[in-house]
Amino acid sequence: MLRWLIAFLVLANLLMFAVAHGGFGPLPSAGAREPHHLLQQVHPEWLTTRALRAEEADQPVVGGPAPAAPVTSSPLGQ
16 A cells, blocks of 8 residues: 555656646746736836835844833732
């Protein structure tokens, strides 16, 4: 029983290797999936990006101290 499982897994790996390397043609995700959306863009030059400043991001500075957690605690009453 274990031999059949191993043989099946080897064949499955060979099949996936052939698919990944284009043995059955290009993958559907290899090209532009919806090229008509590029033609429908209105003023794509208006799209701009801007960098985040350090105080806007919630990321700690590498090598700096860890930020204090915004959690308050109090002793439990009996």
